[in-house]
Amino acid sequence: MAEDLYEQLHAAFRWQVPEDFNIAEACCGRWARGTPKATAIYFDSESGCRAAYSYAQLQRAANRLSNALLNQGVRRGHRVAIVLPQRFETAVAHIAIQQIGAVAMPLSMLFGAEALEYRLQDSGAVLAIVACEALPALREVKARCQALRRVLVVGDSPVAGDELPWMEALQAEEARFKPVATKAGDPAILIYTSGTTGNPKGALIPQRALLGNLTGFVASQNWFGFDPFDAGKPTDAVFWSPADWAWTGGLMDALLPTLYFGRPIVAWQGRFSAAKAFELMASYGVTHAFLFPTALKAMMKAHPLKDGRPKRHALKLRALMSAGEAVGDAVFAWCRDALGVPVNEMFGQTEMNYVVGNCQALWPARPGSMGRAYPGHRVAVIDDAGRECAPGEVGEVAVHARDRHGEPDPVFFLGYWNNEAATTAKFTGAPGDSWCRTGDLARQDADGTLWYEGRADDVFKSAGYRIGPGEIENCLLKHPAVANAAVVPKPDAERGALVKAYVVLAEGHAGDAALVTLLQDHVKARLAPYEYPKEIEFIEALPMTTTGKVQRRVLRLRELERAA
Template sequence: MAPTRDDYEALHAGFRWQVPARTNIAELCCARWARSSGRTAIVFDRGDGRVETSSYQDLHRAANRLANALAALGVKRGDRVAIVLPQRPETAVAHFAIYRLGAIAMPLSILFGPDALQYRLENSEAVAAIVDVGHLEAVRAARPDCLRHLVAVGPAGGSAANGELDWDSLLARGSDRFAPVRTLATDPAVLIYTSGTTGPPKGALIPHSAIIGNLPGFVASQDWFPLDGDVFWSPADWAWTGGLMDALLPTLYFGMPIVAGAGRFGPERAYELIERHRVTNAFLFPTALKMMMKHDPVPGRSRSLALRAVMSAGESVGATLFDWCRDAFGLSVNEMYGQTEANYIVGNSALRWPARPGSIGRPYPGHRVALIDEAGRELPPGELGEVAVNRFDRHGHPDPVFFLGYWRNEPATRAKLSGDWWRTGDLATSDADGYLWYGGRADDMFKSAGYRIGPSEIENCLVQHPAVGNAAVVPKPDPERGNLVKAYVVLAPGREAGEALVAELQQHVRGKLAPYEYPKEIEFIDELPMTTTGKVQRRVLRLREEERALEAGGTEPPPRD
């Protein structure tokens, strides 16, 4: 698993960006592969025994039909078109049709309720939405005046009188030939709304060039994808950056097959998809890996798996999961770090340079990353600072991974820049070899009795205990210490809560970390609040503690940093 040599410096020094002036994601990820027949693009596993295969030609012809149909409805270059679809071939078709029109795809999660949908549809002034029929009611309830057309995907389409159209009927009208709009690499392609810790979500406008900017990290974290016979799968929602830019689009860029799995994620379903479709490469959130580890700690005893590379991101992997992936799958999980605004910028690649358990890795070739202080100064190894990525690589060339800015919110864009450095809001330290060690979100850090606490290390320690399925650590306001360290714990199957287990978990952490880091209070919970991208919403738990403190007659919570 470990490489016999460290190629990192040579890879970085020799890397040069090659971004054509005219670039379109649909051409790079579909049209060019459709020129040869029979090449598999998407394997759609419906979860009920039915498996459907779509070729690149299938996707390309359907995208042309949809592009013609949307153009006939008046959708034009620069218009925003919402996509409210799960993992299924129509999702890719919708993206490629919108890109070929020169319009802007706005993927939205099928888990969004009417309020979340309405804000994004109104803020973006979307003119059309392509919606899974099972989630049509939420979009109808949220539908703003700007949304002129609604396309229903699935049986029983809507009424034309309400501007609602049936997907199959719409595609039947369109020709499978379409003259695409010629887009520049810097033209907008995707609008993805990111959830901040304060204020309403902001729309990150992503250019066509970003797919190229993502490729070095994707190739490296997937141990030099693609190799002959590679098959990709991830449960990550294609409506989010992780599913779209870390799974669907880069896999299709290389003309390889990706598995689309219908239904909710579950550990047994994950194992089933990986085994049935001979998945070789995967992107699995740490939360998903924890669930799989607890469900079947030794999958090799009863399953035939073909996994050769796994990337993980969204939360810290930690030593426990790192070791388990090595033992269970025979591979070193490659942790990755990125954001919607500048994605796939830091990570590991066990095939080409040594992974260090617990580290989020080194900057991938093509990206210049540093830790900076509040004044924007680069910090030396060992000092905690904010992760920042420069708009130019080490050779002085523009980095194509960057987004264009927040949708109609220039002040928010400027606020995250320090000269040419983009501030991520995440904290880390670095070692002498350039490996970064994640310290948490700047807004997740807090002080307890004068000590600065980062939740990730404590959470990873708790998960090492066999009774813990998952954990989240937040501050609990306290008049004497400012804050107490509090842990919310989801128990592993078959375990029961109790005072004895609380004491056992506290001693477990106290014996491995600093004395001030062990949780003074532990609350058992059925499930942690999670984002649709698989991240723990510590903010929800933190606000719960602050509200409880006020109800108990306390004061406003102290500053966390």
């Protein structure tokens, strides 16, 4: 059991945010000068292409791209879209854009034409750096994105019109560049939220937000190998996450913080599978990882516990973080027993990321909990009026714009792009001096431990009982026939709603009436009588966001349409 150093860390912690700060210098420039031969990126792909790139190589490529961007008319404050998978060029793009004071706008490779068009139009992006695989969708909408003047194409694809091959653009430029100076509060990244309620909103992230992420990152990785006082010293720490670098989890929880500490990160360009996850972690000696719950569930089902840890792979894992959905005690126990490391759950949002979580090395974790506020962040559960709830009372998780010492918390976004009304609605008062709502429900113990109750729009009532889907889904997942599950309300005239479960079957199991009864009995034996799913529907795959979260909203709408 870890010694509980939580209160000691919190009381002693003070933010030290310099007036001038730039992500490119912090994540690459200083390492290119200090440890130029150190590996920054290990690249691996489904095609079999593998490479290792040093910090010096990353800096030289970024310098060439910065010069190219300036020659294409990109200036300070301009938005530059990045539609790339995990690969070396993605890291180059982020460093280069920050060096000229422009704003990086990462976009998922999974986005179709409509999703790309909305974000490109709304942001007014002037240039896009696009993988050839995403080029058809971008070409379909480019004519309607009036601000978009040039497209840099990464990969082997014929170019047309105002498109320019990546290699040609970089080879024409010098490998020397003098970065601009930026303030810590200057805009750096524009990330669009998933848009589960209405159109996606662009969260404008300042340079300093990376610093605001670091206490959570270091704590969730158990401090070892990412100690701020150890930065620059030799270490065998290697980071990997399948999280897409186009969203907050992949960019702010994996790529940028790993580079900030001068460590190497594995870039895997390919589809996720449990087998590939074990293979990558073994072959690259991964010591620290971020694996979202859907990934861990797939790995658990592929390698159920038999004699302890999986024997096919010699893993070096020292820390594991998970976020996006509640892990649940079944997955928690598997990580501890099969992978050899208890998972540190983390909670955050694009607008204020990495604010709550666990750190097994420095304070005891309670399995199934969200954890406690990380050092430097003030977190509470509030009611509809913005008042802090009593311990054990369910309310909305909120983060205060000032820490416990009254100092501004650097983790916060600057606001929603061209949407002042949405920014104002996010806070209970003045944006710089009040609670910021998350839309997630939880209850808080007296010691600050948070227990997730679900999204505010995921919780429903059935026959007067308040139903949170997470506990039921976690219970279903413990049955060997279940690979994944999502619980939603089914409209019912008598009860208001019935508990309905959508279940993805594990390999080798058939979805029949007998299994429905078995699963219902399984839940009845473990949870309250009103929580068992009155109806179970077997489904090939659950609808997911590009960030790996289950889209219960899609399933709820399906039930509403059927009822109508």
